[in-house]
Amino acid sequence: MTNKYTPSPFALRCYELLKQVPPGKVTTYGELAHALHTKAFRAVGQVLHRNPFAPQVPCHRVVSSDGSLGGFALGQKKKIELLKKEGVRVQDLKIENFEETLFRF
């Protein structure tokens, strides 16, 4: 396709921030939004849902503030597998040792 997708500045921010998350760790939409100096947790989620860079960008390292997996464009099942593969303990759609597994900026 000759048309190239033009990601929003906000989206690019999210991706850059996401790339700062090391493997084996996860972050939350709230933390991402806070790092972006905004309260648009939802906007982040929307951008990730439309994530043009899936799974090139570690969007699978983003979970809900409750430690739940949140969502995943390719399916939560895939998300769990990816996280487990990176060394993150996932217990039934929930992150184990969430506070310890959670990476903060």
Add this chain to the structure above:
DNA sequence: CGGTTGACCAAGT
């Protein structure tokens, strides 16, 4: 340009 949506969050029921 206005209304709807959404991979959310926190609090309340």
Add this chain to the structure above:
DNA sequence: GACTTGGCCAACC
């Protein structure tokens, strides 16, 4: 402990 409501902000149509 699961479900509902309100709120908040950006992207999408």
